[in-house]
Amino acid sequence: MTALSSSIVLAASIAIAFRITLHANFLITSATFGFAYVFARWILTSRKMQGIAPGPPLWPVIGNATHIPTESPWLTFSKWAQTYGDIIHLDAMGQPIIILNSIQAAKDLLDKRSSIYSGRPHMVMACDLIGYAQGFVLQPYGEEWRKQRKIVNQDFNQSVVQRYYDVQETQARKLVLGVLNDPSSLESEIKMRIAAIILEANYGYTVQSKDDPFYTIPLDAMSNFSKATAPGAFLVDLIPQLKNLPEWMPGTGFFQTAKDMRKIMMEGTWNPYLWARDNLPTGIAHTPSLCATTLTQVDGPLSAADEHSLVWAGSAVLGGGLDTNMSTILSFVLAMLHYPEIQAKARAEIDAVVGCDRLPSLADKSSLPYVRSIVTEVYRWAPPVPLCIPHCLNEDDVYNGIHLPKGSLVMPNIWHMTRDPNTYPNPDAFQPERYDGSDIEMQKVTDLVFGFGRRVCPGIHFAQGTIFAIISTLLATCEILPTRDAHGRPVIPEVAYTSSTICFPKNVQAHFTPRTPQAMSLLTQSIVEQEFVVN
Numbered sequence: 001m002t003a004l005s006s007s008i009v010l011a012a013s014i015a016i017a018f019r020i021t022l023h024a025n026f027l028i029t030s031a032t033f034g035f036a037y038v039f040a041r042w043i044l045t046s047r048k049m050q051g052i053a054p055g056p057p058l059w060p061v062i063g064n065a066t067h068i069p070t071e072s073p074w075l076t077f078s079k080w081a082q083t084y085g086d087i088i089h090l091d092a093m094g095q096p097i098i099i100l101n102s103i104q105a106a107k108d109l110l111d112k113r114s115s116i117y118s119g120r121p122h123m124v125m126a127c128d129l130i131g132y133a134q135g136f137v138l139q140p141y142g143e144e145w146r147k148q149r150k151i152v153n154q155d156f157n158q159s160v161v162q163r164y165y166d167v168q169e170t171q172a173r174k175l176v177l178g179v180l181n182d183p184s185s186l187e188s189e190i191k192m193r194i195a196a197i198i199l200e201a202n203y204g205y206t207v208q209s210k211d212d213p214f215y216t217i218p219l220d221a222m223s224n225f226s227k228a229t230a231p232g233a234f235l236v237d238l239i240p241q242l243k244n245l246p247e248w249m250p251g252t253g254f255f256q257t258a259k260d261m262r263k264i265m266m267e268g269t270w271n272p273y274l275w276a277r278d279n280l281p282t283g284i285a286h287t288p289s290l291c292a293t294t295l296t297q298v299d300g301p302l303s304a305a306d307e308h309s310l311v312w313a314g315s316a317v318l319g320g321g322l323d324t325n326m327s328t329i330l331s332f333v334l335a336m337l338h339y340p341e342i343q344a345k346a347r348a349e350i351d352a353v354v355g356c357d358r359l360p361s362l363a364d365k366s367s368l369p370y371v372r373s374i375v376t377e378v379y380r381w382a383p384p385v386p387l388c389i390p391h392c393l394n395e396d397d398v399y400n401g402i403h404l405p406k407g408s409l410v411m412p413n414i415w416h417m418t419r420d421p422n423t424y425p426n427p428d429a430f431q432p433e434r435y436d437g438s439d440i441e442m443q444k445v446t447d448l449v450f451g452f453g454r455r456v457c458p459g460i461h462f463a464q465g466t467i468f469a470i471i472s473t474l475l476a477t478c479e480i481l482p483t484r485d486a487h488g489r490p491v492i493p494e495v496a497y498t499s500s501t502i503c504f505p506k507n508v509q510a511h512f513t514p515r516t517p518q519a520m521s522l523l524t525q526s527i528v529e530q531e532f533v534v535n
């Protein structure tokens with residue numbers, strides 16, 4: 001029984017006793033027993049007695065509910081590491097949460113014991129009432145999750161992902177032209193171009209404009225996903241029994257909200273897939289794509305079960321790939337505003353390797369170690385998913401003598417790991433030089449930032465293509481400069497982040513100017529050529 005439910009039982013018994021008799025002695029006796037019960041339970045559930053990891057003091061009933069911060073929790077968990085160590089146990093009204101503050105613990109548990117650490121939390125509103133658990137980000141560890149992961153892996157694994165380089169380069173160039181023409185469009189341009197890459201790779205579909213419903217409806221579905229999974233947003237997640245109430249009952253507006261969100265989710269997930277399925281035989285849907293790979297592997301139509309897996313795998317790619325990539329590019333722009341000298345150094349490398357007569361491409365990646373170091377330093381300096389996506393522990397476990405209870409949410413604090421001053425001296429500084437051009441050192445960062453074990457990000461290689469294409473094109477063709485205030489003074493945004501699972505730097509605005517007239521004409525020319533090829 002959870003602390004919450006046992007305390008409710010206790011409170012109810014006291015209330016009944018109160019009604020039965022008003023005898024003062026009885027009341028005093030009940031109150032004394034009640035207090036003794038709560039106190040005894042508190043002692044029994046104390047950390048030492050349970051053998052659980054250290055953490056802030058546990059209060060009866062609520063546990064650590066009032067200690068868990070809502071603003072940038074990774075910063076508080078990082079500070080707590082000094083007091084409580086690498087593994088912290090929190091209790092949110094009966095829900096155990098384990099924070100892993102060390103690389104060693106994360107690897108020992110999430111990588112090496114991944115057979116029991118690969119679940120995901122179950123959220124009533126998002127999973128049961130709306131249906132988001134059909135996509136594999138929230139799916140429990142099991143057969144359907146495995147099937148969808150396989151579909152994504154076969155299209156985005158390291159050995160085949162080059163097939164999307166053209167799309168990534170083209171959209172990177174369009175993005176740069178877009179911000180050169182209108183720097184105020186930075187955020188919307190990044191979002192649109194990253195979504196365009198994913199929609200091409202998923203469905204062979206070319207986004208027509210920022211109003212295209214194949215682009216806008218999935219975005220609405222993703223924004224609803226964030227709302228539905230925000231901690232504490234829906235009471236039904238705290239009291240799951242509420243989902244059994246009749247829908248006509250006052251106070252059950254969450255049923256209608258769930259229906260509205262479900263409709264948007266279904267449209268955003270199915271419509272682009274149905275377009276791809278219908279347009280593949282006519283050649284209108286481009287290939288290769290994730291859908292084309294699976295659809296062309298069978299003679300005739302897919303079974304309903306296989307079609308379901310394909311549709312939801314595609315949806316998870318968009319869900320997993322859009323905000324993470326967007327956050328990375330915005331953090332890059334922010335870093336370049338704070339460290340302009342790094343732009344100059346990167347350009348010198350690009351000019352020496354690529355020259356001025358062509359644009360950089362993904363084929364140049366292996367010859368541009370400083371640009372690769374910049375990309376890695378962005379991941380380290382501002383990991384887009386600072387607390388990872390929580391894993392769920394499916395069995396009781398013991399690690400270094402610490403009891404880790406079944407059902408715990410396990411959160412590796414990636415932010416803390418990439419700021420460890422022993423590994424990364426002066427960790428707040430953006431210093432691509434710290435890798436000394438070594439890919440082994442850079443990989444140590446990507447090994448953290450893309451998650452752990454069997455749940456590790458399946459889009460890691462695809463993401464790295466998109467990010468490198470955009471960053472190298474921006475560096476090769478533009479000066480990234482601060483905007484100016486009314487008095488002509490440069491405005492450099494402070495380094496501040498939202499508190500969401502995928503965090504974004506706040507208020508990033510910049511001014512972009514072409515480095516040379518030649519850079520501008522190379523960009524325009526490459527788009528014209530690409531459109532000629534496609535048409």
Ligand code: HEM
Pocket residue numbers: 136137138149152156316317318319320321322324325328384385388389390391449450451452453454455456457458459460462463467
């Ligand atoms: C900078 C870019 C990206 C970063 C930093 C990133 C990071 C992450 C992280 C930390 C996780 C959680 C891993 C875990 O639970 O241990 C994850 C999961 C996931 N990512 Fe990415 N990701 C990125 C781009 C992408 C892209 C482009 C795709 C599309 C192919 C993608 C698809 C997914 C999916 C589907 C999952 C859920 C995997 C599962 O639950 O089994 N991500 N990502």
